[in-house]
Amino acid sequence: MSEAIIFENVSYTYNDGEENAVKALRDVSLSVHEGEFLALVGRNGSGKSTLAKMMNGLILPDKGKVVSFGYDTQNKDTIFEVRKRVGLVFQNPDNQMVASIVEEDIAFGPENLGVKREEIIERVDFALKSVGMEEYRKSTPFKMSGGQKQRIAIAGVLAMLPKALVLDESTAMLDPKGRKEVLDVVKKLNKEEGITVVLITHYMEEALDSDRIAVMDNGKILKEGTPKDIFCDYELIDKAGLKLPTLLNIARRLKEEGVKFNREIFSEEELIEELCQLL
Numbered sequence: 214m215s216e217a218i219i220f221e222n223v224s225y226t227y228n229d230g231e232e233n234a235v236k237a238l239r240d241v242s243l244s245v246h247e248g249e250f251l252a253l254v255g256r257n258g259s260g261k262s263t264l265a266k267m268m269n270g271l272i273l274p275d276k277g278k279v280v281s282f283g284y285d286t287q288n289k290d291t292i293f294e295v296r297k298r299v300g301l302v303f304q305n306p307d308n309q310m311v312a313s314i315v316e317e318d319i320a321f322g323p324e325n326l327g328v329k330r331e332e333i334i335e336r337v338d339f340a341l342k343s344v345g346m347e348e349y350r351k352s353t354p355f356k357m358s359g360g361q362k363q364r365i366a367i368a369g370v371l372a373m374l375p376k377a378l379v380l381d382e383s384t385a386m387l388d389p390k391g392r393k394e395v396l397d398v399v400k401k402l403n404k405e406e407g408i409t410v411v412l413i414t415h416y417m418e419e420a421l422d423s424d425r426i427a428v429m430d431n432g433k434i435l436k437e438g439t440p441k442d443i444f445c446d447y448e449l450i451d452k453a454g455l456k457l458p459t460l461l462n463i464a465r466r467l468k469e470e471g472v473k474f475n476r477e478i479f480s481e482e483e484l485i486e487e488l489c490q491l492l
């Protein structure tokens with residue numbers, strides 16, 4: 214398995230040396246595997262956004278190092294290579310728009326890279342198609358729904374042909390429909406284009422079918438594992454202040470009420486089958 218992004222003993226303090234210093238990351242080591250869908254979860258202030266911004270060198274470690282697609286993010290000569298490969302999508306799509314026409318907005322990144330006109334057109338086509346927004350090419354993003362805007366923001370990042378997408382609570386401001394639209398697009402990009410995805414979210418449902426989940430708390434990775442490893446570890450869930458996906462929470466509550474299941478419940482079908490047997 215090759216690694217997309219490697220954190221080696223990374224520490225980071227905001228306002229280091231000052232009275233208001235905050236230790237945001239404490240000796241974090243983590244590998245994001247190439248092609249995987251990694252969910253990064255943890256309570257407010259646990260360090261997720263700091264970790265995300267380090268993935269493309271927006272923040273540099275105080276201690277340790279971050280290597281993205283073979284490039285040390287602290288090397289100024291290659292920071293552009295890192296930025297091309299790792300695209301960040303943030304929470305508020307309005308802050309990520311730069312132009313008033315969709316295609317111009319999406320072309321902005323590659324234009325800055327000096328990509329040729331014809332290739333820019335191809336990239337804009339590809340990006341719009343990937344997020345299912347082809348028919349909005351000439352529209353203005355400002356009137357769109359949150360989900361649509363966020364898909365345009367993702368298209369803008371895709372036009373850079375990144376190898377990894379890091380989404381920092383990119384669904385947080387959306388309604389359930391918009392959230393699903395964005396998540397579906399991201400899942401498709403991961404499956405069909407092989408783009409490595411790091412999804413930061415407070416919605417545990419969104420982490421359910423990731424390949425792997427990393428749980429952060431107080432600037433550290435508490436545990437990483439499959440969704441099953443994580444969501445069946447109730448002690449960890451409580452310690453990290455997470456809320457189980459509804460279905461798994463129901464199973465947990467039933468167990469705590471003394472219901473004996475014959476197996477670990479992880480899907481709706483499993484819960485229904487087990488409940489039917491009990492009845």
Ligand SMILES: Nc1ncnc2c1ncn2[C@@H]1O[C@H](COP(=O)(O)OP(=O)(O)OP(=O)(O)O)[C@@H](O)[C@H]1O
Nearest residue numbers: 227228235236237256257258259260261262263264
């Ligand atoms: N620009 C900043 N200046 C000072 N402290 C900061 C800054 N950004 C974050 N912090 C602090 O660093 C710690 C980690 O913050 P970070 O934003 O990485 O957490 P997070 O897990 O993304 O939280 P949330 O779920 O609320 O987005 C927190 O204590 C936070 O208050």
Ligand SMILES: [Mg+2]
Nearest residue numbers: 261262263381
């Ligand atoms: Mg954050």
